[in-house]
Amino acid sequence: MSASPPQDQAGASAGTVGTPADFLKGVIGxxxxxxxxxxxxxxxxxSCLDGYMNIALEQTEExxxxxxxxxxxxxxxxxNNVLYISxxxxx
Amino acid sequence: xxxxxxxxxxxxxxxxxxxxxxVFVKLKGExxxxxxxxxxxxxxxxxxxxxEETILLVEPEEEVNGAGTVxxxxxxxxxxxxxxxxVILVSPGAR
Numbered sequence: 001m002s003a004s005p006p007q008d009q010a011g012a013s014a015g016t017v018g019t020p021a022d023f024l025k026g027v028i029g030x031x032x033x034x035x036x037x038x039x040x041x042x043x044x045x046x047s048c049l050d051g052y053m054n055i056a057l058e059q060t061e062e063x064x065x066x067x068x069x070x071x072x073x074x075x076x077x078x079x080n081n082v083l084y085i086s087x088x089x090x091x
Numbered sequence: 092x093x094x095x096x097x098x099x100x101x102x103x104x105x106x107x108x109x110x111x112x113x114v115f116v117k118l119k120g121e122x123x124x125x126x127x128x129x130x131x132x133x134x135x136x137x138x139x140x141x142x143e144e145t146i147l148l149v150e151p152e153e154e155v156n157g158a159g160t161v162x163x164x165x166x167x168x169x170x171x172x173x174x175x176x177x178v179i180l181v182s183p184g185a186r
Binding site: 036038042047048049050054055056060072073074075076077078080081 | 099100101102103104105106115135175176178179180181182183184
């Protein structure tokens with residue numbers, strides 16, 4: 001068993017795939033949906049994030065069961081709560 | 092708000108810029124705080140003063156209504172240490 005992940009040379013050279021780190025670099029400045037493990041969604045402009053996946057969002061809308069329940073001009077989200085980050089526009 | 096984005100290179104910058112300001116903090120357990128932020132660290136442990144805590148009490152089985160009822164309880168706290176692991180969200184300029 002190899003410890004390293006398989007290297008897809010064709011995919012990498014085609015530029016169609018990237019690492020998770022590449023995705024995170026690419027989504028900065030884009031509109032995203034951040035889902036927390038609690039099921040709450042935050043939609044906003046991703047200012048920046050760090051290695052703990054702490055996130056700074058601008059123009060943030062908080063969604064519970066698909067409805068906006070709160071708006072924040074800026075929001076810091078503690079990384080441990082994050083389930084996923086979804087890009088709402090092409091990277 | 093727009094020019095703020097230039098000053099925010101990492102998420103903690105957002106919190107640093109809120110020092111001595113009123114902030115809104117969403118915590119685990121349906122609790123939230125509004126108060127003045129005095130200090131924080133990398134765990135997001137925080138020292139806050141002049142705090143109003145709002146607790147959402149959801150009672151699932153209400154005999155009269157049949158449906159669950161939501162009740163909010165508020166209390167004032169003069170000075171508070173918040174353990175970082177209960178923090179979900181921090182937002183500057185709290186209403």
